[in-house]
Amino acid sequence: MSAVATLKIRRGGHGEPARWQTFEVPFEPGQSVLDGLRWLRINKDPTLAMRFSCINANACKECMIQLDGETVYACTARLEPREMTLTPLPNKTLIRDLVTEIAPPSERFK
Amino acid sequence: MTQEPLAIETDVLVIGSGAAGMYAAIEASRGGARVFLADRSLIGRGGATVMAQMTVAAALGEEVPDAPRHHYDDTIAAGRGLCDEGLAQLLCEEAPACIRELDAWGVGWARKDNHITATTAPGHDRARCVYVDFINTGPAVSKTLRTVMARNKDIRKAGDICIIDLVAGSGGEIAGAVGWHVGSGAPVTIAAKATVLATGGLTRLYRRNSASLNMGGDGYALALRAGASLIDMEFVQFFPIGHLAPRLVGMDPIMWDPFRYKLGGRLLNGRMEEFTSRYGSDEDGKYVLPRDLATYAIFKEVEAGRGSPHGGAYLSFEHCSAASLRAAFGPVIDRLAANAIDLTRMPVEVAPIAHYHMGGVIADPQMQTELPGLFAAGEVVGGANGANRLSGNAITEALVFGRRAGRSAAAHAKTIARKELRAANASAALALVGDGGDAGRDLNTASMIARLQAIMADEVGPFRTAAKLNRALAGIAALADELSDRPPRFAGALDAGFDLQRLEWFDLRNMLIVARAVTQSALARTESRGAHQREDFSQMLPAWRRHQRVRLAGGALQLSGAPAEALVS
Numbered sequence: 061m062s063a064v065a066t067l068k069i070r071r072g073g074h075g076e077p078a079r080w081q082t083f084e085v086p087f088e089p090g091q092s093v094l095d096g097l098r099w100l101r102i103n104k105d106p107t108l109a110m111r112f113s114c115i116n117a118n119a120c121k122e123c124m125i126q127l128d129g130e131t132v133y134a135c136t137a138r139l140e141p142r143e144m145t146l147t148p149l150p151n152k153t154l155i156r157d158l159v160t161e162i163a164p165p166s167e168r169f170k
Numbered sequence: 171m172t173q174e175p176l177a178i179e180t181d182v183l184v185i186g187s188g189a190a191g192m193y194a195a196i197e198a199s200r201g202g203a204r205v206f207l208a209d210r211s212l213i214g215r216g217g218a219t220v221m222a223q224m225t226v227a228a229a230l231g232e233e234v235p236d237a238p239r240h241h242y243d244d245t246i247a248a249g250r251g252l253c254d255e256g257l258a259q260l261l262c263e264e265a266p267a268c269i270r271e272l273d274a275w276g277v278g279w280a281r282k283d284n285h286i287t288a289t290t291a292p293g294h295d296r297a298r299c300v301y302v303d304f305i306n307t308g309p310a311v312s313k314t315l316r317t318v319m320a321r322n323k324d325i326r327k328a329g330d331i332c333i334i335d336l337v338a339g340s341g342g343e344i345a346g347a348v349g350w351h352v353g354s355g356a357p358v359t360i361a362a363k364a365t366v367l368a369t370g371g372l373t374r375l376y377r378r379n380s381a382s383l384n385m386g387g388d389g390y391a392l393a394l395r396a397g398a399s400l401i402d403m404e405f406v407q408f409f410p411i412g413h414l415a416p417r418l419v420g421m422d423p424i425m426w427d428p429f430r431y432k433l434g435g436r437l438l439n440g441r442m443e444e445f446t447s448r449y450g451s452d453e454d455g456k457y458v459l460p461r462d463l464a465t466y467a468i469f470k471e472v473e474a475g476r477g478s479p480h481g482g483a484y485l486s487f488e489h490c491s492a493a494s495l496r497a498a499f500g501p502v503i504d505r506l507a508a509n510a511i512d513l514t515r516m517p518v519e520v521a522p523i524a525h526y527h528m529g530g531v532i533a534d535p536q537m538q539t540e541l542p543g544l545f546a547a548g549e550v551v552g553g554a555n556g557a558n559r560l561s562g563n564a565i566t567e568a569l570v571f572g573r574r575a576g577r578s579a580a581a582h583a584k585t586i587a588r589k590e591l592r593a594a595n596a597s598a599a600l601a602l603v604g605d606g607g608d609a610g611r612d613l614n615t616a617s618m619i620a621r622l623q624a625i626m627a628d629e630v631g632p633f634r635t636a637a638k639l640n641r642a643l644a645g646i647a648a649l650a651d652e653l654s655d656r657p658p659r660f661a662g663a664l665d666a667g668f669d670l671q672r673l674e675w676f677d678l679r680n681m682l683i684v685a686r687a688v689t690q691s692a693l694a695r696t697e698s699r700g701a702h703q704r705e706d707f708s709q710m711l712p713a714w715r716r717h718q719r720v721r722l723a724g725g726a727l728q729l730s731g732a733p734a735e736a737l738v739s
Binding site for chain 2: 073074088089090091092098101102103106107108109110111112113114115116117118119120121122135136138155156157159161162163166167168169170
């Protein structure tokens with residue numbers, strides 16, 4: 061049996077009650093959490109909202125989320141063959157699912 | 171259930187916030203314009219600039235004597251006879267001024283003995299390529315321009331704005347754009363006296379690529395639908411030594427280029443043999459191999475069964491000492507160690523990866539496109555780099571063309587009293603952004619993008635045949651049928667924030683038309699030149715020393731420019 065990572069994700073939009081969803085994604089050593097999330101969107105649930113741009117270069121800083129309560133970049137945090145809890149940043153305004161308002165105020169549309 | 175659009179009015183609209191867009195915004199503001207800078211992602215974070223870890227070419231002449239005409243000669247030679255000479259000349263002549271302005275703004279170009287130091291990238295006749303240590307060029311350029319913009323109250327910045335179409339004014343000129351705010355789902359109209367396209371290239375069309383995932387050719391699609399022509403769309407540059415294996419997290423896949431500038435490195439096949447000399451270039455431990463030749467050599471070795479385990483080539487720095495690696499790349503060595511890579515003991519695997527697009531929107535040296543009121547800057551512009559871009563010219567063109575486009579746009583805006591979006595000309599786009607969609611449709615946009623990327627990588631890569639290209643056109647058409655002409659709305663309510671699938675629907679609308687433009691142009695070019703290699707037409711033909719143009723007419727892409735004798739085939 062091939063290894064899997066279990067991603068427990070907090071879903072829901074701004075002002076909506078949180079719902080938790082758990083997905084199993086294939087695990088290969090060396091992969092990032094973002095690899096797992098991208099696999100999940102392509103193969104299981106494309107409605108999952110997340111920010112990502114540079115994929116694995118640690119350059120755009122867009123994929124900031126919390127992994128087991130710690131703030132990480134999904135592109136540099138390693139996927140592991142265990143249950144991993146993914147939540148949006150707690151100190152930023154929630155937009156939807158794993159997406160929060162992370163732009164500085166002067167760079168937002170208003 | 172249509173939301174009232176949020177209406178913006180500005181002198182200059184800049185679409186895209188890489189180096190070209192940010193420099194355009196700064197320069198337009200210096201020209202007296204109020205600027206609205208919109209990006210589909212966060213400001214200064216997406217696109218290609220922030221990913222550019224390499225070098226910027228400019229004939230500064232500080233270390234060795236140099237002049238723009240030498241840079242120009244190298245640019246023209248790399249372009250295989252297809253460079254637009256006016257654009258190439260502008261690029262080379264204004265590069266030093268832009269580099270020095272960024273220096274004054276504190277970008278931190280690497281220095282030696284009190285002057286900016288430069289390295290010799292492949293294809294340059296002397297040391298001409300400046301950089302920021304350690305492999306931090308793009309992020310430093312991005313951050314510097316963002317900081318300069320932050321001090322400027324005349325530049326209004328807005329991330330998470332997806333522009334879906336340009337809008338024509340009463341006389342056919344471009345009068346602004348329609349889009350939506352991804353953060354809130356709200357439709358947005360922007361009336362502008364001048365608009366600058368700075369949306370970058372199209373590398374997202376390919377499975378393995380070296381730029382950000384939000385660069386899917388938006389500007390090409392916007393220009394086509396607005397009635398402008400594109401040129402040279404068949405010329406997609408593949409970067410030969412993109413990282414392939416082992417899995418490397420936290421690093422740009424094109425990171426091995428700066429390693430080769432500084433340390434040489436040996437390119438080896440799966441049998442650990444040097445092989446580039448078989449393809450007409452003997453490296454002799456130095457890094458001189460042009461990109462198109464290196465891509466060709468690696469593909470041919472893999473095809474002959476001599477590839478590395480993951481289907482590429484080995485790149486080895488095992489001859490370098492730990493001390494020399496540390497001296498050249500400092501903290502990067504630690505990041506490699508975190509990925510269990512020790513270059514003194516093991517080679518890595520590399521393979522060609524989609525990197526840059528030579529083709530694009532037609533613009534003159536004032537960055538004026540064919541449409542009045544519409545300017546273009548950076549990678550979205552076609553022609554400056556011909557059939558093959560010289561190393562180091564990408565950030566240079568972003569800076570030079572961005573500055574020029576901003577200046578031209580501000581000057582154009584001054585000639586216009588007021589610009590309003592005509593309701594009749596904006597209605598189709600507004601209907602699309604306000605479309606509530608078909609709730610019953612089950613469309614996996616993420617999977618569709620992955621399928622398109624597979625088609626482009628497998629059938630429209632660096633080595634092409636009519637059979638492959640025709641298969642690609644069929645696959646692209648099937649995806650277009652699946653997409654249909656109405657955007658679904660997945661996240662429920664119309665005002666749902668960050669409906670990523672809806673964003674991907676608009677992305678696919680652009681990506682599919684751009685994929686068609688690349689593939690049809692590649693099919694029509696019945697020769698091999700630079701980045702476009704046809705296995706069924708392997709010669710470079712003098713009759714083909716010309717640009718192909720693509721425009722949209724009645725939903726179909728029309729090509730022109732092929733030599734008369736090629737049309738017979």
